[in-house]
Amino acid sequence: MIASRRKFIKISALGLGGILASTSALNIFGKNSYLNEKVVKNISKNFKKTATYCEVCFWKCAAWAYTNEKNEIKKIIGNDDDTHCNGRLCPRGTGGVGMYHDEDRLKTPLIRTTINGEETYREASWDEALDLIASKFKTIKETHGAEAIALLKHGSPGSHLEHLFKAFGSDTIAEPAYAQCRGPRETGFGLTFGSWVGSPEPTDIRDTKCLVLIGSHIGENMHNSQVQEMSDAIDNGATIITVDPRFSTAASKSTHWLPIKPATDIALLLSWMHVLIEEELYNKKYVEKYAMGFDELKAHVKQFTPEWAYGITTIKPAEIRKAARAMANAAPATIIHPGRHVTWYGDDTQRSRAIAILNGLLGSWGNRGGFYFKEKIKVPTYPHPAYPEPKWGWHNLGEQYPFAEMGITSEIIKATIPSDDQKHPIKAWVVAGTNLINTLPEREKTIEAINAVDFMVVIDTMPMEITGYADVVLPECTYLERYDGIRSATNRTPSIAVRTPAVKPKYDSKPAWWISKEIGQRLGLEAYFNYNDFEEVIEWQLNKLGTSLDEMKKIGVKNFERTSGPLFLEEDQEYEFATPSGKIEFYSQQLANQGFDPIPVYTHHPEPSQGFYRLNYGRSPMHTFSRTINNPNLSPLKDENTLWVNPKVARILDLKKNQEVWLKNQDNILSTFSIKVRVTERVRWDSVYMYHGFGHNNEKLTRAFGKGISDTELISKVVVDPIMGGTGLRGNFVSILTENPHKNTEI
């Protein structure tokens, strides 16, 4: 067992906190005011609009925060000119007000201390906390080098910290968004088209004639403009094909639902290629002009008939053919969607390659209704001295995975746990905006690593589980209370958006840019932070981009003309893809050179044994992972997850609707809490399903604590993608317990 040097503390010193602003504004409006036109007019006149962009998820929709005369945030409304949201935020963005109002927020810096033999936190001043961090940074740098301090990050705070780290000399940086989420598709599409998919995905859904979703549940993931465009596609009568073992919301909107047996997607994809090629339905002209390796592909998929795939996927050959023909019929206005969370079975880069190749066969890449050529604005870098060259960094930690293109979180964990063959030991962590406990699989390893580090800082707005393991906790203010970097994202047309503070930081919380700068100054890195307020940085950058902060405060988002050429390929256009061959690579020499399959193959994955069910998980539309579960506006919509169980399974196990059950996985890991059963035909009998993000076990999250089960804690087995290091998470199996296994133990 692990020596528990770093005992989890349930953020217990939060007593002093500020006073919660009343969320009921009826007292302002006066009773029944909505009937009184005058009052309403007067009140709404007093609303102030502040330009921001949303931070509740990575879509970063531009929005207006409305504050009343008492400086309370009342509502957040999408910016009409923004291509990410078109004036409509998703439920989480609309409920972003709750992030600000949440009375459970972290309120002051906290420092781990021991009182009467008990580990606890004490409140500290910013100066004390930052001094402590700087002095630890210095000591660790002297003995182990700056590289031994790792940054694990997500979202906007992460980029400010990244600057600090690079200035300090550490490139030991990773985020779960890569190896635990979308990494494989970026690598798979990169190897095929020479381009990452990126975010937002350059899918021309609004003009598509055929949208194919493979385990991608748009409508349950609320990737805003994409959800909007899928709705447009429905209006336009597009064919929607959903491949999912679960009858997802998207499946219910689809023309064809293919209820595939879990873990067999590559077989289906290969058989689709087979049909397209054997029936000569692929886009010959496009393939001839833009692709290479067609002959090898043709020979390769010859054997993968729909009949072969039927035996594996349980999808009838006629259905497979029908779907392939529908795709071909609509091509090139067909999208086989790359998906987003794609770390499933460890052969995910190959599955993404198969998806990319299918799109290539159909001629979708670079054609209307398929994928458009995205464009973004390059925001000039605010001047600072060159970063020092670290001796090692994330590359070295991930060198085992030749196609890793970003830091791999799990490799940082590995390098933190002391072992004999350790080349690059990590001694300290800064965790910013990511709740590693509910994000990373193999929780035991995460905790082992946490126990091994000499020093750990967590920066967050909420007392997420990870904060309980820190030596120093820093309360970040929410996105509604700060300036941040300019949003520039890839889209049909390039745009920029600004985030400006709608209100002052509540409690004693601070923006991440300020935290980074303050630590930087204490480390003698002033030259990298040559400004008093981040406002100055944005102002400088906006001026370079031909606008100003004043203008941006008024418009929030600015759209620019494209300069990189048309959205789609022109008839017979010469086009060089950024691959080694300059073509779409059906056959990947790059993969072959490293000893990987140059064309995807199907591999059989383990299946649940008797009494076990595959643990599948996904998104609830009103939440962003574990981050929003405690949000006072969103929590009432869904405050716990349920275990979806097929009625057949319920009959066998004699489970009733809403019955409380516990789960035990194949490695005998028990769920901490119980979950209520939802008996539904929407899942297969060989798997169970739950929404991700629930089952918080920090009591300080008063609305989220103990509600439902964390799927993550039951994911103790991962299959690592040998190509880029992604962690396949869908190979875990659970049995359902009707008796409380913790009855006689403390949890």
Next chain:
Amino acid sequence: MRYAMVIDTLKCVGCSDCVVACQTENDVPIGYCRDWITETVDGTYPNILLELKSERCNHCANAPCVRCCPTGASHIVEGGIVLVTAEECIGCGACIESCPYDARYQHPDGYVDKCTFCHHRLQKGQLPACVSVCPTKCMYFGDLDNPNSEVSLLLKNRKHKTLAPEAGTDPHVFYLI
């Protein structure tokens, strides 16, 4: 003028954005709601039907809540909108009992509250908050008396239903199916 709402169940994904937007627009206290989502599942795997839809007060032309209100607090205004005057409401709850849609709730401040079709926004020429936020654009709002309004045309051209028609309330929220 006859206001009506039309909701396309073929597009609604049940995300609840309409619920949150109503809450922040109308200061609905946390834990209460004026609109909500229902999910209906039919059939057996793999032949399943799923219907998701956003529900609220139906602004009935023949409103039992208005009929049974002892003080006249519940009343119908221009455009057929059913409203409650909070100052006149004694919180007896008769209307809550009589509503076949369960659309009303007891506000913690002692009166009964419900969807107003965002009356205050209509007066400013804005759409109801839920309609204007919906990411799937599956909600439509307008005047049924105008035969060329979007809602009239949708009801003319598409198959639709209302909830609990057997209650004889003449509801004015329609669902495209």
